[in-house]
Amino acid sequence: MARVALDLLGGDGAPGVVADAVAALDLDALDIDLVLVGPTNLAIELLAARGIDISERPRLTILSAASGVPMDGDPLAYVRAHPESSVMVAAAAVSAGQVDAWVSVGHSGASVAAAVLSCGRVDGMSRPALAVVLPSTQSPVVLVDVGASPEATANVLAQFAMAGWCYATALGIADPAVGLLNIGSETGKGDSLRLAAHILMQDRLPALGVRYAGSVEGHDVASGARAQVIVTDGFTGNVLLKGIEGAVRWAAQQMALAYGDPRPARAVVAGTATGDFAAGMLLGVNGITVIGHGAGRPNEIAACIRLAARAAKTDLIGLTQRTFSTLLERIK
Incomplete structure (x- = not known):
């Protein structure tokens, strides 16, 4: 109960x-x-x-x-x-x-x-983070932060990673891997914040039994293959989330026009507005x-x-x- x-x-x-x-x-x-x-x-x-x-x-x-x-x-x-x-x-x-x-x-x-x-x-969390669960081709993906803390340090991003991992685990995602949202997956990519956060996550996460996938890109959010928890600052995460929302609406409109029937498109959109995908969890x-x-x-x-x-x-x-x-x- x-x-x-x-x-x-x-x-x-x-x-x-x-x-x-x-x-x-x-x-x-x-x-x-x-x-x-x-x-x-x-x-x-x-x-x-x-x-x-x-x-x-x-x-x-x-x-x-x-x-x-x-x-x-x-x-x-x-x-x-x-x-x-x-x-x-x-x-x-x-x-x-x-x-x-x-x-x-x-x-x-x-x-x-x-x-x-x-x-x-929570002791050890400097700032709160808002996490959303997004559908993907392979596994639900926890995206954190999407707006609670627009500015973050490397240490804060490492904290978000652990909080997001806890949320994914509580949702039943088995052995979730954590990825750091970046402009490329190669070593050395990213600004000073991402580079510093990568070093911290690489050090802390495996020591706690958490798989760290390294840097991931925006398209990885939609695949769920490399990481099931994707970490970023609240400013970037909010921009990404709203971009995804707009893309889904556009795709639904195009689907309705192509097939002459809005019902399949409505079903796709409705599927992202129920269950775990409905809201943000404040971590x-x-x-x-x-x-x-x-x-x-x-x-x-x-x-x-x-x-x-x-x-x-x-x-x-x-x-x-x-x-x-x-x-x-x-x-x-």
């Missing part, structure tokens, strides 16, 4: 689209206790409009929160000044042990800030935090909830903490 808090007020279509996601879930079949975080009366009204009487749903409860987070302004300053906001209440519930994980499809910067402030960072904080796309539809939000529950059941946080404890002992 996993207990998951869901931000009712986050997302472009909130709160209605979030309530739609809740209505679509079979909590008993998933073995999830879901806590909806937002104004109590609003939550009750939204659920009732969808035929849900919360008094008859023991696995569905409400945790009161006063407000969401506006998209403009400084997210860190806002959540610090508003502990009653939905993201802070949800993250605090994880920190207090009331729930095992939390999900938001709202302001990603506010979600990162709330998680760090409430849950704290390096002491609490499972899933951040979904702001424009997420009900099925995508439901997939975020399932992903959060899966990470809780596979003890992602415990695995990460143990791995970094071993790492810190080795580099003393």
Whole structure:
């Protein structure tokens, strides 16, 4: 069983689209206790409009929160000044042990800030990283970081590598290899950051039993052959991810035009918006935090909830903490 808090007020279509996601879930079949975080009366009204009487749903409860987070302004300053906001209440519930994980499809910067402030960072992680799982021809690929930390040092990239390896392992990817995203796979390629990070990863990862594939290129993200965890700074990762999203949309449009039938293209796009591919997992904080796309539809939000529950059941946080404890002992 996993207990998951869901931000009712986050997302472009909130709160209605979030309530739609809740209505679509079979909590008993998933073995999830879901806590909806937002104004109590609003939550009750939204659920009732969808035929849900919360008094008859023991696995569905409400945790009161006063407000969401506006998209403009400084997210860190806002959540610090508003502990009653939905993201802070949800993250605090994880920190207090009331729930095992939390999900938001709202302001990603506010979600990162709330998680760090409430849950704290894993010992050995200087900065958080946002990881996404991408489909590929051979194996799912964990891409980390895609935006939580736009700037990174070589040491931070080495930390991201270990955190990404823990996530891939928790997802059931067998013996994942780690690769460093670069402009070429040959020795000596890359800028000073990539060269320094390569040296650190080459030294640290094998000592911890982690396969290191060296430098990989952008096309390796789509193949999954050389590495199943691909590491980069948040700026580069975010640019790459959005480029992939645009390419998928373009390919889907061309497929629909070529075959005169949009259904196959829709199936391909839908396949990247469910399951493990639905959202970002915030790595390096002491609490499972899933951040979904702001424009997420009900099925995508439901997939975020399932992903959060899966990470809780596979003890992602415990695995990460143990791995970094071993790492810190080795580099003393």
